[in-house]
Amino acid sequence: MSKSVAITGMGIISAIGNNVEENYLSLINGKKGISKISKIDTIHKDCIMVGEIAYTNADLEKSLDLPADHNYSRSSLLGAFAAKQAVENAGITNMAKYRSGLISASTVGGMDMTEKYFYDYIENPTNRKYIDGHHLGDGTQKIAKLLGIEESFVSTISTACSSAANAIIIGSRLIKSGKLDRVVVGGTDCLSKFTINGFKTLMILSDTYNTPFDDARKGLNLGEAAAYLVLESDEIVKAENRKVLAYVKGYGNTNDAFHQTASSENGDGATAAMEKTLRVANLAPKDVDYINAHGTATPNNDLSEGRAIIRVFGEEVPPFSSTKAYTGHTLAAAGGVEAIYAVLALQNNVIFPNLNFKNKMKEFSITPETSLIKKELNTVLSNSLGFGGNCTSVLFSKKP
């Protein structure tokens, strides 16, 4: 049994950088990664903006040193790239020394290859190798193998936009209960026509830069990313003399029993998730120093989440911002990306600006932080609110 859950390594690739350092520099310099789409030939290319990663599949293949006949989808390539970085960052040289596991989140899996070759499979055997790479678990297995943990506890989470945050919860619980000593947690999602068309059908894609918590917000920009964190027990931290980056202090996952896709207008699920997180962390609302909001810039999310924040924090809402304007909404990876941003906020005592905000929402008086703020931070609350009301909050802290 471990009393606390330490974060000892982080790895990330997103539209604003290929590692943790690059992401941090973009965040503090207000450099967003949103552009027109270049890597997918979609009929919507002129009416959407996305958070695309600069690396091509060939770049990633080369970096991972994969054989020519591999069947990695782009999600798997990104996931493997970021997870490897996280393990290296933690300084792990012998994975087998401790009971280690992997919880990886994805919603896209190998869909990018499936949609490319689907009609071709019947006639042409060359690309059939990608059929095996379609399902979400395949990417997880590939990452596990690469990290040398395929024999241990390996699982895949797919709960829409809260997926990676839920991976963090499961990993934390496995460590707290003493089932594992170390768990690599996070998520990966590449862009695909599947998600672009799906979100287009729901009419929640913005044709310009997304503007979280703005009254005139037009919807989200999809983004691609992979982000993983290494969680370790007190025992490893002590034995290996680890540098702890931050701790996972509390978490809560709820369903708001409202609709298959939308979140309830009053944010019932998000409210319950934040309250549960504070209970697990044994902290009061006033103890939260910064909220990294889900803030996707869809009309539904920002209204629902804003109301939930007010319900939990009342008159004293802590500084909050959404970093989706930088990265786009990276779906299953979002909870991992933003967990890393929360840790960076704690390490550097900074609150990242909510870019593109101009107009206060008419439904309430709270507004996000719009400039980089230097402030002593001890705790950061990160929200990940999924479709269908799968709502998750995770609280990160400097102290165990």
Place this chain on the structure above:
Amino acid sequence: MENTYYISNYCSIKNGKASLNGNSQITSSETEIPLVLKNIYKELDLNYRKFFKMDTLSKLSFLAAEMLLKTPTEAIEERDIAVVLSNNASSLDTDRKHQKSIADSTNYYPSPAVFVYTLPNICIGEICIRHRLYSENSFFIFDDFSGEHLFDYASSLISSKKSNEVLCGWVNVDEENYEAFMYLVSTEKSKIEHTTKEINRLYQEL
């Protein structure tokens, strides 16, 4: 497991017959699933328009839950009922419908209304939305009905205080075959003890 729990009520829908606690409640002369489910909906005298948007698995699960939980009340919300369902056909019935709509590259029209049901646990969502259950829930896919797994899961949820009661069951739709078996596990003493043996016995009775 030290604590003894009880099965307070159970129900089933199979072969055109809906039963509660072993007693036949509604019999439909129809043979096609949609018509059978429509009959049961009418007999239960429900007024819930969302029902007609659901896929077959959700309709079946919704009706079985309706028989056990009755009309939603505030009291149900307060009872803190977790939901643990299982089957072996996942959402295949709806997956096939969706597949048909995308099979022809020249005549391609997937429907979001169908697509949204291409996951088995959506039926749990429908039950939660109807009865305002904010509780724990899980959907398992097994080769066959597994009373043992349901027993372990429900017992653990109650003993670890994750919920007060658990709505458990097996809801399966595969082509023309369908069956629903649901039961409520409670701490309140009643005639049927919550044991793997009893769960399997009630399921076999279907």
